[in-house]
Amino acid sequence: MIRASVAIVGGGVSGVFTAHYLVELGLRDIVVIEKNYLGSGSTFRCATGIRASFTSREHVELMKYSVDEWLRLSNIYGFNYLRGGYVWLLSNEEELERFKQYVSFQNKHGIPTRIIDPPTIKELVPPIREEEVYAGVHDPLAGKADPFKAVLNTAYRLMEKGVRFYTRTRALRLLVSRDKVYGIETNRGVVVADNIVLATGYGTKELLKTINIKIPLENIPHHALITEAFKEAFKPLLVDWATASYIVQTFYGGFLMGTDIPEKPDTPLINRLRFLYKITRVWTRYFPWLSNVNILRYWTGYYVNTPDHHPILGPIEEYENLYIAAGFSGHGFMIAPATGTAIAHWIIDGKPYPEIAGNLKLERYRKGRLVKELAVFG
Amino acid sequence: MEIDYRIYEHPIIRFKRGRRVRFYFEGRVVEAYEGESVLAALYAIGVRVFTWSKKLGRPRGAFCMIGKCSSCFAVVDGVPNRRICIEPVREGIRVERQRGLAEIPRVEDVEPVETVNIETDLLVVGGGPAGLKAALTAADQGMDVVLVDSHYRLGGQLVKQTHKFFGSKEYFGGKRGFQVAEELSKKVLEHPRIRVYRSSEAYGFFDNKVVGVAVKYPKPLNLVVKADAVIASTGAMEKGLLFENNDLPGVMGAGGAQTLMNEYGVRPGDKALVVGAGNVGLIVAYQLLQAGVKVEALVEIMPRIGGWFVHAAKLRRYGVPILTRHTIVKAIGENRVEAAVITRVDENYRPIGGSEKKLDVDLVLISIGLTPDTRFFSQAGAVLKWIPELGGFTPIRTRYLETSIENIYVAGDASGIEEATTAFIEGEIAALSAAIKLGYGSKEAVERREKLLSYLWDEYRLSPVVSRARAGKLKATVSEEEMMLIRGKKFGGV
Helix, strand or coil: CEEEEEEEECCCHHHHHHHHHHHHCCCCCEEEECCCCCCCCCHHHCCCEECCCCCCHHHHHHHHHHHHHHHHHHHHHCCCEECCCEEEEECCHHHHHHHHHHHHHHHHCCCCCEEECHHHHHHHCCCCCHHHCCEEEEECCCEEECHHHHHHHHHHHHHHCCCEEECCCCEEEEEEECCEEEEEEECCEEEEEEEEEECCHHHHHHHHHCCCCCCCCEEEEEEEEEEEECCCCCCCEEEECCCCEEEEECCCCEEEEEECCCCCCCCCCCCCHHHHHHHHHHHHHHCHHHHHCCEEEEEEEEEEECCCCCCEEEECCCCCCEEEEECCCCCHHHHHHHHHHHHHHHHHHCCCCCHHHHHHCCHHHHCCCCCCCCCCCC | CCCCCECCCCCCCCCCCCCEEEEEECCEEEEEECCCEHHHHHHHCCCCCCEECCCCCCEECCCCCCCCCCCCEEEECCEEEEECCCCECCCCCEEEEEECCCCCCCCCCCCCCEEEEEEEEEEEECCCHHHHHHHHHHHHCCCCEEEECCCCCCCHHHHHCCCEECCCHHHCECCEHHHHHHHHHHHHHHCCCEEEECCEEEEEEECCCEEEEEECCCCCEEEEEEEEEEEECCCEEECCCCCECCCCCCEEEHHHHHHHHHHCCECCCCEEEEECCCHHHHHHHHHHHHCCCEEEEEEECCCCCCCCHHHHHHHHHCCCCEEECEEEEEEECCCCCCEEEEEEECCCCCECCCCCEEECCCEEEECCCEEECCHHHHHHCCCEEEEHHHCEEEECECCCCEECCCCEEECHHHHCCCCHHHHHHHHHHHHHHHHHHCCCCCHHHHHHHHHHHHHHHHCHHHCHHHHHHHHHHHHHECCHHHHHHHHHCCCCCC
C-alpha cells in the first residue's frame, strides 16, 4: 500500500505541473500514478500551441497567467518554449468583421492581438503563398513549447525532490467512505491519500463512474500528423479559420498539423483517409512545396470536451478532498500552468489562484452557470 | 584516374547492365546504367560520404541499401530527403548531398495526384519470397490479387542470394536465390489474376478497411485498395551495433553490402571485417570473396557460430579467420573506415584487456541480426509482442498466420527472422488461409495447408540452427480462441 498527502492520478502535463506547484508551495509528500508512460495520454499527442488570445474572461485570465508561467517554467526545467506567435488566416470579409470584435475584446483584456494584411503575413511566414491569404490576426505573445521535455524534465527533477512516480499503474476505481475519497485501487495495489487529484484526461468520466459521479465530458477523436524535419521555415503557429486547421513547425523541424473531421464522441481512435485528404488539401494550398514533403507519422487522440468548452477544475460537491483537472477541450497543454497552480492552491489554501479558476468547478453545470465564449476554436 | 568499383568478372552472377544513363551529381556528370540505383552508381565511382549529420556534421555513408534507414538522404531535382538507394537512375536528374537538416523543397508547381480506388480479393504488401509465393498461391486458388512493393524490382532479399538452396526440388533445391527470384517474379508479372505495382509504398491501413498505396513510378498515383484480405510480408531491417565511430562511411549492414555486390555488381570495398557469424554473416563473407574483396576476419561474440556449418566451411577453405569470442571495439578513420580494432571477450562478453588487434580494413559489415519490419502492423493497430528470438517486435498470430486484426496476415521475416525457405512456406500458408476463409479454398487447399504446417513445425524447424526461431514463433502464436478474446478486448487501448 502506498500512502501520500496528495495522490495525483494522471502523468501528463496537468498532473506533472500540479506536482510542481505543490512542491513550490512546500508540499513534497506526493504520488503521481500513470497508467502507461508519462505523457502517453494526450500531452505527447498535442499541437503544442500556447496562446492567451481567447474570447472569454476565464480563458483570457488563466492563459495570461499561463503564458508568463511557461517562460518561467521553461527556464527552470530547461525545455524549449518560443513566443513565435500565432497567425489566424481569414478568408473573407465576414470573418474579418467577426475577428475585429474578438480582437477588440482581447485588447480590452490586455492581449495584444492585431489585424494584419497579406504583406505582413508574408513577413511573418515567408514560405506562404501570398495570393492565397485575404487577411490575418496576429498574436505576438502566443507560442509553442516542447511537450516531451516539459513533462519529462519536470518529472525527473521532481523525482529528485522526493515526488514518487508510478508508471504502468492503472487506476481501476476510487475508494470512498462517507464524504471522503480515501484512495485509489490500482492494478498494482491501493494508493491511500488525504487529497486526490484526477488529471486523467479521457479516462476521467470512466473513473468517476466508479463512485457514481456524473461529469459532462465527451471524448472526441482528433487527428494530427507530423512531417520529416527541415531547417526552420517559419515561427508562428498558423490557423486556417475557415477549415479549422492548424500547422506549426516543431523545435525538431517537422511540420505538425491537424484539422477537424466529423467524429462521434467516445468512439475508438482510428486513422482515416478523410483526414489525410483534407489536411493535405488545406495546407498545400498555402504551401505548395508541402507536396514534396514526407509524412512521418499520423496519430489520433482525444479532445476531452465539456458543454462550454472550458475546463472542469477544482473540488466537487460530493467529496471535499477530490479535485478534478479535466475537460480541457483541446487546450489542456497550454493551460497546464494555471491548472497546476489552481489545484495546488485549492489543496493548500482551500481556494484557487488565479481566483477566476473558481468559476470552473463541476457544479457550474448543475447551477446553470456555463461559461460564455465569443468564439470557439480548438 | 577513373575510379570504377563495378564488378566485371564474377564466378556466379552475370551482371546484365542496361543502357547508359547520365545524371548530374553536384555539378558533374555521372555515367550509370539503367537499372542501377543512384547510390550504387555513385558508390561505383568512389563516392563514400552521402550526407552529414544534423548536430555534429559527421560524415555518413550508406548503411542498409534497401530504403529502410536514413543514411543516404540526398536532394534529387530539388526535393530533399530522398533515399537514393532506392531511387532509380534517370537521364538528367540532379543529385546533391545534404548537409544536416535540409531547407524546405524549392519545388512550387506540383501536379495533384490522382486517387484511384480499386478492389481485390487479396492485397499482398511486399514482393519478397513470402509475398511472391503468397500471390501465386492465392491466384492459383482463383483469387484476384494485387501485389505492391516499394522497390522498383520484385524479389526482396532473394535477388542477392548467390548460393544454392539445399533440400527438395519443391523448395528450389539446387537453384540459386537470384534465379528463383527471377522465376517467381516473372510468373507473378505474367499471371492474369495478379496486378503488380512496383515503386509503390503501402502507407497505411485506414478506416478499418482500406490500404493506401503511394505509387511513385511511372506516374504518381494514390492507390486506395479495398481488399478482403491482406498479407503483409514486409520483411526485415538490419540491426545496428554500438561501438565507437559506428557511423563512419564504410560501416554498413551486411545486407547492404550484399545489395551492392549481388544486385548492382559494385564492389563494396577492398578489405573487410565482418561482425557476426550467423547465416547472414557467413554467407555475405563468402560473397565478398566472390566479388573480389579480401575478408580479413569474421568476428562472433558468442562461443560458437550461429549459422549453418556448411557456410563456415567454405570460408575456412579460403583461409578466412573466423574468430569466436571476439567483437569489434571501434572503427578508425576520418571520412571513411581506414581500420578497425577487434578484441577477445570473456564468458561475460567483456573485452579481455591486452587482446586488442588492429585490422587494416575499409569495410566493416554488421550482421548481428535483423529485426522484423512491423511498421505496417504497428500503424494498423495489430498487437505486437517483443520476442528476442525473433529479432524484436512482431505481430502475434494464429497458426494460420492471421494477426490480431481480422483478415490481416503476416508471413516471412516480418513474422520473425528465419529463412527464405520458411518465408516461402509461410507465404503459402497465409495465402491458403486467406483463400479458405474467403471461400476459395478447396478440400485440397485445406489438406495442403495442414501438410505445410506439419512440415514446418515438426520437421524443418527441428534443426538446431532454426531451433531458436522455432521457440520464438511458438511464443508468437496464439490459439484461435485466444485471438478472438484479444480482438474483443479494449486494449487500454490508446
